[in-house]
Amino acid sequence: MRLYGKLLLGCVLALLLSHCDGGLDPTALPPTAELGGRLTVRGGSESYPPRDSILDLRVVAFRTIPRDSSIIAAVLNGQAYFTPTSILDSTHYAISIPFTEGTPEPLRLEYIAVAQQYGPNVFRDWRVVGVHASDSLWTPKAVVLRRGERRLDVDITIDFRNPPPQPFR
Amino acid sequence: MVLRWLVALVLSVGIARAQFGTIVGVVVEQSSGDPVVGATIRLGGLPHGAVSRRDGSFVLRRVPAGNLTLLVSAVGYHPAEQHITLGSGDTVRVRIGLRSESIASQAVVVSAARRVQSVQEVSTSVSLVDAQAIAERGLTRLDEVLRYVPGVVVTGSQVSIRGSSGFSYGLGSRVLLLLDNFPVLSADNGDMSFDALPIADVERIEIVKGAGSALYGTSALGGVINVLTREESPSPELRIRALGGLWTLPRFETWRYRSDPPRLGAFDASASGAFGPLRLLAAGGYRSDESYRDYNDSRRWYSFGKVTYELSSAAQLRLVAQYAADDRANWLNWRSLTYATLPPLTTDTTDRIDSRKLLLGLEQRTIWSPALFTILRGSIFRTWYTNTVPPDSSGHVSADATQYNAELQASYQASEQLNVTSGANLVLNAVESPYTQGRRTQAIASVYAQAEYRIQENLVATLGGRLDNVSTEPTAGLQLSPKLGLTYRMSEQTSLRASIGRAFRAATVTERYAALRFAGFIVGVNPSLRSEVGWSAEVGVLHTAVLGGREWTFDAAAFVARMDNLIEPQFVVDTTAEIRFVNITRALLPGVEIAVRGWLWGETIGVESGATLMAPRDLVEHATLRFRHNVQWNTRLIVAPLPRVQLNADYRFLSRVERIDERIVQLGLVPDGDARVPIHVLDLRLLWDVPVAVPLRLAFNVRNALDYYYTEYIGNLGPTRQVSLQAEWRLR
Numbered sequence: 001m002r003l004y005g006k007l008l009l010g011c012v013l014a015l016l017l018s019h020c021d022g023g024l025d026p027t028a029l030p031p032t033a034e035l036g037g038r039l040t041v042r043g044g045s046e047s048y049p050p051r052d053s054i055l056d057l058r059v060v061a062f063r064t065i066p067r068d069s070s071i072i073a074a075v076l077n078g079q080a081y082f083t084p085t086s087i088l089d090s091t092h093y094a095i096s097i098p099f100t101e102g103t104p105e106p107l108r109l110e111y112i113a114v115a116q117q118y119g120p121n122v123f124r125d126w127r128v129v130g131v132h133a134s135d136s137l138w139t140p141k142a143v144v145l146r147r148g149e150r151r152l153d154v155d156i157t158i159d160f161r162n163p164p165p166q167p168f169r
Numbered sequence: 170m171v172l173r174w175l176v177a178l179v180l181s182v183g184i185a186r187a188q189f190g191t192i193v194g195v196v197v198e199q200s201s202g203d204p205v206v207g208a209t210i211r212l213g214g215l216p217h218g219a220v221s222r223r224d225g226s227f228v229l230r231r232v233p234a235g236n237l238t239l240l241v242s243a244v245g246y247h248p249a250e251q252h253i254t255l256g257s258g259d260t261v262r263v264r265i266g267l268r269s270e271s272i273a274s275q276a277v278v279v280s281a282a283r284r285v286q287s288v289q290e291v292s293t294s295v296s297l298v299d300a301q302a303i304a305e306r307g308l309t310r311l312d313e314v315l316r317y318v319p320g321v322v323v324t325g326s327q328v329s330i331r332g333s334s335g336f337s338y339g340l341g342s343r344v345l346l347l348l349d350n351f352p353v354l355s356a357d358n359g360d361m362s363f364d365a366l367p368i369a370d371v372e373r374i375e376i377v378k379g380a381g382s383a384l385y386g387t388s389a390l391g392g393v394i395n396v397l398t399r400e401e402s403p404s405p406e407l408r409i410r411a412l413g414g415l416w417t418l419p420r421f422e423t424w425r426y427r428s429d430p431p432r433l434g435a436f437d438a439s440a441s442g443a444f445g446p447l448r449l450l451a452a453g454g455y456r457s458d459e460s461y462r463d464y465n466d467s468r469r470w471y472s473f474g475k476v477t478y479e480l481s482s483a484a485q486l487r488l489v490a491q492y493a494a495d496d497r498a499n500w501l502n503w504r505s506l507t508y509a510t511l512p513p514l515t516t517d518t519t520d521r522i523d524s525r526k527l528l529l530g531l532e533q534r535t536i537w538s539p540a541l542f543t544i545l546r547g548s549i550f551r552t553w554y555t556n557t558v559p560p561d562s563s564g565h566v567s568a569d570a571t572q573y574n575a576e577l578q579a580s581y582q583a584s585e586q587l588n589v590t591s592g593a594n595l596v597l598n599a600v601e602s603p604y605t606q607g608r609r610t611q612a613i614a615s616v617y618a619q620a621e622y623r624i625q626e627n628l629v630a631t632l633g634g635r636l637d638n639v640s641t642e643p644t645a646g647l648q649l650s651p652k653l654g655l656t657y658r659m660s661e662q663t664s665l666r667a668s669i670g671r672a673f674r675a676a677t678v679t680e681r682y683a684a685l686r687f688a689g690f691i692v693g694v695n696p697s698l699r700s701e702v703g704w705s706a707e708v709g710v711l712h713t714a715v716l717g718g719r720e721w722t723f724d725a726a727a728f729v730a731r732m733d734n735l736i737e738p739q740f741v742v743d744t745t746a747e748i749r750f751v752n753i754t755r756a757l758l759p760g761v762e763i764a765v766r767g768w769l770w771g772e773t774i775g776v777e778s779g780a781t782l783m784a785p786r787d788l789v790e791h792a793t794l795r796f797r798h799n800v801q802w803n804t805r806l807i808v809a810p811l812p813r814v815q816l817n818a819d820y821r822f823l824s825r826v827e828r829i830d831e832r833i834v835q836l837g838l839v840p841d842g843d844a845r846v847p848i849h850v851l852d853l854r855l856l857w858d859v860p861v862a863v864p865l866r867l868a869f870n871v872r873n874a875l876d877y878y879y880t881e882y883i884g885n886l887g888p889t890r891q892v893s894l895q896a897e898w899r900l901r
Contacts (some may be wrong), residue, residue, distance in 0.1 A: 023877045076836065077835075095627070095837065
């Protein structure tokens with residue numbers, strides 16, 4: 001009996017000591033990068049379209065310039081990242097970008113835009129109303145990120161009345 | 170037909186008068202002969218029960234004559250079973266000795282067959298948690314208690330038995346929750362309200378594993394949890410429990426959301442006594458927790474009352490009332506792993522949830538004859554909540570949901586071999602939620618019957634079934650849930666069990682009708698949602714052996730469950746595109762479970778250990794089922810170095826969740842949502858029975874002593890290290 005008891009206790013202690021490494025550790029390797037910035041609406045709040053036509057408003061960062069409006073599909077395929085909730089009435093935004101398996105490093109984001117969902121189809125009814133641009137002609141400005149990096153100066157101007165050229169075919 | 174039934178009933182009552190007897194007894198501590206106060210005495214198969222007085226004495230009146238089994242249990246003692254023969258009009262005197270025991274032994278259950286049974290007679294796996302185990306661990310909520318039960322996994326506000334549930338923010342529980350046999354799942358979400366239960370006054374919690382719909386109907390897909398509060402004391406009794414503690418600061422700077430350790434405290438008091446035929450139990454408590462996470466603090470109040478009135482020696486009326494209020498922050502998930510104790514930046518941290526729960530239950534137990542007793546039960550369970558966002562704003566949520574439940578149960582001992590339990594049940598769920606579901610109702614009408622037939626002295630077969638009609642089903646709402654069980658007692662030490670049964674869960678009002686915006690997405694209604702259905706089967710063995718002069722109990726089971734039409738939120742694109750709850754998944758859940766408990770080296774070290782190994786499969790995606798742990802292992806060691814001092818250690822292991830919902834991560838809804846590790850939690854405690862005039866027990870607890878960091882569900886850091894001191898007084 002003594003032998004069995006000692007063996008059992010030994011097993012418990014051995015398992016405890018061998019497996020308890022402390023668990024989750026945010027300092028081990030930053031698994032994400034952060035992208036953020038200021039949002040400015042050209043024309044102020046008066047330029048907003050009727051609220052019932054803004055079903056959703058998100059900042060979306062694409063790895064390549066998108067050719068169709070299926071933003072959700074691009075996010076699900078890992079080709080784009082967007083703000084977790086609507087940015088309507090927000091003055092700033094932040095996107096946490098996970099560096100999962102298959103994510104290139106450094107990660108180049110070619111096209112960072114504000115997209116408005118104007119219709120009921122969450123997969124298709126999107127248009128671009130703002131772009132992180134290098135000039136007033138809406139020329140897209142790319143951003144490069146590495147693990148753990150925080151870029152919070154990626155500002156975007158939104159113009160509901162005169163939106164940027166739509167990249168979608 | 171009704172007339173014949175009534176005549177038979179009256180006749181049987183008349184005949185019965187001459188067929189009853191009385192049992193007078195005393196319960197004592199076996200070695201010292203000291204009286205055991207507060208022991209529960211039950212009669213196998215019958216509704217009779219009593220609690221021993223201060224001098225250990227008890228009386229059971231109007232007991233049917235015949236061969237009877239007395240089942241006696243008390244906190245801190247090994248349960249006893251005594252067979253007696255009672256003649257008509259006789260008074261039998263018994264003396265029952267209980268042996269002191271620090272490890273709870275499984276003896277008596279009432280939830281598996283809706284009547285008192287010895288655990289060896291039950292054809293499905295049952296786990297018990299008694300008051301002593303709850304008190305020693307300093308636990309104040311049901312979810313904290315269930316984390317120590319083999320085969321049970323708690324994920325946020327959701328309970329899963331043997332992998333029945335994954336993670337759906339608590340919506341649509343696949344485990345039925347009862348408080349003193351009254352159902353307490355909310356009428357709108359079908360979720361559990363852990364804080365609504367009077368844990369300090371629990372006598373024991375029974376966890377019946379596997380399909381339970383044959384007796385309990387909807388929601389018992391994975392099993393049934395019945396929280397049974399203690400019997401009212403026959404002599405005046407006051408219990409006070411106070412707990413104070415703190416969360417130690419985490420190792421990582423970015424997780425320290427404040428400079429001083431967050432505090433927590435709890436206070437519970439209960440009084441119990443009897444006035445002639447009236448017995449009372451009144452309890453109340455308050456718990457405040459600043460939490461290890463920012464914007465996750467809570468304050469909870471509860472009150473609980475139980476009144477039992479002996480209408481006659483054969484009839485008893487019981488009222489159960491429970492009210493709980495909860496003011497808490499609205500935590501959903503972390504900002505990121507780097508800031509795991511902070512909510513997302515977009516969170517409105519002024520928003521709080523005000524949540525209330527009320528249970529009113531009335532139960533009448535009547536013994537009509539030595540062979541027949543009935544239980545008439547009615548209850549109202551109301552939950553209502555609102556947040557502090559003004560009603561005209563988009564973020565406002567509120568709901569008021571009430572479940573009305575009426576039930577008649579009859580148990581009939583047709584012969585020495587055959588016992589039949591049958592009943593009818595009507596449930597009405599009424600929901601008023603102007604900003605999400607609107608005004609909705611759901612009615613479920615049911616009849617059920619279960620026969621237990623003793624084929625031989627040591628072989629019992631159980632055959633039963635329940636027919637439920639669910640009003641909200643799109644087509645025929647009938648659900649038939651049959652069950653077959655066998656128990657074979659090979660010897661006094663060994664019993665075998667086997668069972669197979671079907672179960673279902675009707676879609677909740679929220680899953681069917683909720684229309685809201687969640688994290689920027691539209692959640693749409695789906696009135697055509699069908700019930701989830703499943704079959705589960707198991708074989709098991711329960712063996713008691715004497716090793717080293719001490720009793721050891723071994724329990725092993727192999728089980729498998731097949732579930733269809735499982736409801737999950739999905740993107741749906743047809744006329745519109747939105748998230749809807751749909752019947753999407755089929756699952757297969759095979760596994761084995763082993764539990765052992767006993768003492769090593771005389772009474773120096775006590776061991777309780779249970780492991781569950783599973784291989785849950787998603788049959789649609791041909792992959793591991795999401796949000797399940799394949800391995801669970803719980804171990805408790807009890808060391809008693811000195812007569813009044815005990816050291817306890819609880820170790821909990823859960824293997825890493827193999828698969829989560831990748832879409833949540835890809836859509837960026839929960840940053841670092843795939844951060845997950847195996848779970849190792851070690852709790853340590855020191856118990857000291859202080860030798861003072863008023864019985865006082867002090868418990869020094871360190872929960873998650875290793876300060877191990879893990880996620881219990883997506884984007885949610887599990888509880889970090891907590892240190893607390895608890896004092897408990899019992900005045901009799």
